Amino acid sequence: MSDSASGSVDKSVQVKLVLLGEAAVGKSSVVLRFVSNEFQANKEPTIGAAFLTQKCRLEDRVLRYEIWDTAGQERFHSLAPMYYRNAQAAVVVYDVTKASSLEKAKSWVKELQRQANPNIVIALAGNKVDLVQPSASSPGAASSSESEDEADDATATPGETPGSPGEPENLRQVPREEAQAYATEAGLLFFETSAKTGEGIVDIFTEIAKKIPIEHILAATRGTTRPGAAGARSNGAQESGVNLEENAVKSKDACNC
Amino acid sequence: MSTISTALRNFKEPTKEQLTQIFFSLPSVGSLDGTEKTSDQHVEKMDINAVLSLGVQGVEDSYAGKLHIISPYLTFTSLDRKSVRFTIPLSTIRRVERLNARAGIYALSLSTWHGMKIIVQLTSLRPTADLFCSLLRDALKIELQRGQMKQVKGFVKTCYSEALVSTTSTVADNEREDGSLISEEKENAGPRESTYHGGLGLRFKFPGDPKKLREASKIKLWATYLRTHGRNLTLIRYPQCTRLVQVGLPNRLRGEMWEALSGSMFLRFSNPGVYEDLLKQNEGRTSTSTEDIEKDLHRSLPEYAGYQSQEGISALRRVLQAYSFKNPELGYCQAMNILAAAVLIYMSEEQAFWLLEVLCDRLLPGYYAPSMHGTLLDQRVFESLVQRCLPIIHDHFQDVDVQLSVASLPWFLSLYINSMPMIFAFRIVDCFFCMGPKVLFQVGLAILKINGEKLLQIQDDGGFLNLMRDYFASLGDSAHPNSSDPRARAITRFQELLLVSFREFSVITDDMILSERRRFRSEIIHSIESFSKRSAIRNLKTLGRFNKEQAGLIYDALYKAMCIVPPPAPVNPPPMLLTPNDGTEEKPETRIQLKTFQYFLSEIATWARNEKIVMNGFQQRVDRELAEHEFIDRLFFFWDTSCSGALSFQDLVSGLDGVMFNDLMENIEWFFNMHDKNKDGFLTKDEVLTLSESFLFIFRYEVGDAYLGAVSRFMTNAFEYGDALLPQSESEEPVNEGDEPSSPSRTIESNQPYLNLATFRMVVLADEVLESFFETDLSSSFRLEPVPDVELPVSNSGLLGDLWSTIATDTNKKMFNMFTDEIGKTIGKHQVMHKPSIGRYTKLEEPKARESLLTPSMRKSPSKVSLTASTSRSTLTTSSSSTLTVDVKAEPAKAFPNIPDSAAGFSPMVQAVNARLMERTAFAIDDAKDDEDESDGELDDNENDDQVMDEVDAFLEAHDSGLTDADKEVANDLLRAEPLK
Secondary structure, eight states: OTHHHHTOOOOSEEEEEEEEESTTSSHHHHHHHHHHSOOOSOSSOOSSEEEEEEEEEETTEEEEEEEEEEOOSGGGGGGHHHHHTTOSEEEEEEETTOHHHHHHHHHHHHHHHHHSOTTOEEEEEEEOGGGGSSSSOOOOOOSOHHHHHHHHHHHHSTTTSTTSOSHHHHHOOSOHHHHHHHHHHHTOEEEEOOTTTOTTHHHHHHHHHHHSOHHHHHHHHHHTTOGGGGGTTSOOTTSOSEEHHHHHHOOTTOOOO | OOOOOOGGGGOOOOOHHHHHHHHTTOOOBTTBTTHHHHHHTOOOEEEEEEEEEESSSSOSOOEEEEEEEETTEEEEEETTSSSSEEEEEGGGEEEEEEOOOSTTOEEEEEEETTSOEEEEEEOSOHHHHHHHHHHHHHHHHHHHHHTHHHHHHHHHTTOHHHHHHHTTTHHHHHTTOOOSSOSOOSSSSSOOOSOOOOOTHHHHOOSSOTTTTTHHHHHHHHHHHHHHHOOGGGOEEOHHHHHHHHTOOOHHHHHHHHHHHHTHHHHHHHSTTHHHHHHHHTTTOOOHHHHHHHHHHTTSSTTSGGGGSHHHHHHHHHHHHHHHHHOTTTOOOTTHHHHHHHHHTTSOHHHHHHHHHHIIIIISTTSSSTTOHHHHHHHHHHHHHHHHHOHHHHHHHHHTTOOTHHHHHHHHHTTTTTTSOHHHHHHHHHHHHHHOTHHHHHHHHHHHHHTHHHHTTOOSHHHHHHHHHHHHHTTTSBSSTTOSOHHHHTOBHHHHHHHIIIIITTTOOHHHHHHHHHHHHHHHHHHHHHHHHHHHHHTOSOOTTOOHHHHHHHHHHHHHHHHHSOOOOOSOOSOOSSOOOTTSOSSOOOEEOHHHHHHHHHHHBGGGEEEEEEEOSSOEEEEEEEOOOHHHHHHHHHHOTTOSSSEEHHHHHHHHHHHHTOOHHHHHHHHHHHHOTTOSSEEEHHHHHHHHHHHHHHTTTOSSSHHHHHHHHHHHHHHHHHHHHOSSOOTTSSOOTTOGGGHHHHHHHHTSEEEEHHHHHHHHHTOHHHHHIIIIIHHHTBOOOOSSOTTOTTTOOOSGGGHHHHHHHHHHHHHHHHHHHHHHHHTTOOEEEEOOSSOOTTTTTOTTOOOOOOOSOTTTOHHHHGGGTOHHHHHHHHHHHTTOOHHHHHHHHHHTTHHIIIIITTOHHHHHHHHHHHHHHHHHHHHHHSOSTTHHHHHHOOOOHHHHHHHHHHHHHHHHTHHHHHHHHHHHHHHHHHHHO
16 A cells, blocks of 8 residues: 555556545445445545545556545535546546436536546446336446446336336436436546446446556656656556456456455 | 635634633633623723732742733733643632732732632732722622622532542542442532533543553542642643643543633533523524534444444534534534544533534634635645745655645544544644644644655655555554663654654744734635635536626626625525425525625626715825615616525626627617516506616716706607507596696506507617617626726725735725815815716717716705705816706707606606706806806807817816815805804
């Protein structure tokens, strides 16, 4: 954990990622699911921001996500720039059962697009889908998640839900199509996730990893503070972390850390 | 979506008096309900040089210092302001005796409720000492009358120290057992019905191993100290007290000592029952705060056993809710849950509640406010202290772009409780309550210093955080594990931290922090404000046709208006029984009321303000005042599309968008719609009159009579066309010209649909003046200018960022203005002119007309009536009456006879207009014949732009010289005239 503190050679590509979103949409749970594949009542209260790291393997590269999980309460908003500055990626989370949380998410996206790093990769995540699904388990999306997602639309449409009472759908306040349309329009990655079941969580980070201009980051770091990072191309098989490709196939028991 | 707050503007640097109060941990006025009574009676305050010693057999030395009466408290501090101090409620003083000492020594012996004798030798001059004594006597009397004296007995029973002291050392032996209320209730002071307050720790154990913490010996030391130096309300802090605090308070005593050291005990003492009442009154009430609190209850020190039980959770809920009810503006901020949870381990709910009050109000001001400005400010101060004390680390952080706050913000916000293992954090909290907020800075600096070498290796925020995390986890380890000296090995890293904090950073004083805060405050406020401005603009649903800069200007105007007339508190004002929520939602949007809107509009629309050009021989300035008129109210409701009686930033932007980009036809329609109250596409006769009135309002300061004539023509035509186009036969209607009593008979139709848009348009277009008004002038009378208008000294408020400072100078400026005005008046150089809102026809058709006679309120027409009121008024009249035109004489003369036909009967207003026109025409003729000024020259002139300009110039000059004579005369006349009456 303290490898970066000592400034030693870090073989991974470091990606700073920030989680934003209204209070209680499950930002911390999303991180916890990703980092330690757990779901639990949050143990650490988020004051300012919690900081976690997770290493991932994607193809031949190792990514080291530095995740800043920010406090959701409105009054902490003005502190957010401190955390999203220099971030290469952001996950903006909303709660599919709460319409207002999407509005807040949109305003975060706007803010990021104006104020943050211009190349920032933003993913929109509608969390808590387990609450609006008939059954908790669903196969993880493959790497071509976009097309899969569209196929899922059927289940999100009320009435067409096969063999289940419409009741859980009533909780849904944000139709998938609406969020998807917005995400497309704003140029965001889009996922519906459940930190509880793990659905879609790893996909977020996979897709972000794919979209991030890693070469760019490498070039930047090579030139400046981190000469060791140049050699970060090793397969990193010995690293314990998330193998994003594997996870992309079976998302449930992805993490071996 | 956005809330806009001007709260930061209201910050005032504490006065010297307030600083003294803060120093002595006195409840600030207002937070204490009891102060209402005392404030009536004008609290006497006095300080006097004194030497303090205790009546105990010579344990401590005497200390020279200052003794203060700040009723209802008696306070003392030694000269160095840190060795010795006390704050004692007067009600605990039971006896005051003048000591029979050597000659020339004036000494008092104060006996407290606890039987302790405080000897103070008053070293000031005799009369001062006498005065002090009599004040003390009076103040004590008042306390006796208030019945506070009787409260003491009951109150001290709630304090653990009483039990501790009364049972001597037996309690210390019981320390490690956790059987809560040990039975030392026997003995002493009659029947005890209530026992001392305590926290969850009594039931769920205190964190840490009591043996390791050496609870027993700490308790013994404290028992001795408290016996000789007073306790709870009468605690006197000698150097030993601070030393004992620095080695860590014993768990059982901790809560009470926090209370006593922070001064929150005085709040609890003087507000008995308030906590319970607050909860009772607000039972079942929900708010954004209570919702937020619910989310965090299970996330507050969850590892502590007490918060895995319902008992702990509900205590935490009650305390946080009670505070959010007490201070709805602050409500609840994450991190308060951690403080409250921590504090509740050692304190009862009521104690915790008052401690929270002191924390949020005095010790950590602004930390938890909605803008969190206090937090941001102290982060900035901390950064500057790091720069000063640890420049190498600071530079390294700059080089690798690491932000100190990512780590240090939670330190400050949660008093290190969230960062360090609890047992260590609580010791820092002990010092914090004892020595004040500077402790947070000292510890922060020490952390950085101790980790200095490693910090110089870090490359990014993440590394910084990890390093800090590892360091905090190792605080219990030996600081010198490899030392050969076992005593050095025994020193933990935490002890090292405290040593470094208080030894090496003792230079950090409260004063230094205060002055650093002062230094950075405006920077922080500015950045918060520009942040909220940016997000407010970003959050607009639509910018309309404005660009972002223009929206920014609208925001600035709104902001300034809000500074002048703050909107009502946006925080959930009425207690809601059920949560309707979801629709209206959590973040209340800032909306302004009519009054604020008037100020806002006066920033933007030229006709929504009265601008007087004042010349007094020393200076020429423009005084800006708010104009009030129904038209502005109408606009307010016209823009209030959601019919909520208040306008949001979005409403204002959309509203302005609806008028500022209009062309001729759109403007006509806009103006029409604004007056069509029921939106049926027709104006009633009343509405036509109101509309005319709006015209007159907008044109009230126009120079010359072109506009007046236009309005009069408009009315004539409107009623003519209106009558002509009415579907039913109107034969009964007309005539009765100018006959007022006939109006009641017509009021039946006055609220019927009368004039449609097409007709209105036709009437408007028939008039060149009105046409040009709608073509360009209306839209351009809304001007988005940088709010601090540099040319206008009075409203010139510098950049918004310095509004506060300029408010201060504004008063100065006003005084200066008044002063120069007075001089100007006495030497006859004082003049006031109204600045026209549109100002188009000054230079075209109406060259000679320079001043309108119209006044803001047509009906009262004060300018004529109150001619004698002041010299400035008379100037106005003189100047305008002397420069009337030929043009108008002819025009209205033609128009007049028609007006009464249809209009005169309806409204006294119309009559007033007509009357005025008549009056003025006559007036003008009279004046024209006068030799005064160049008016007769003007009469003959046919318009020529160049000449006009010359004349304007000449006229302005004439104001400086020629007219002042007239002024003088008028003034002299008045002076002479009045005594005659």
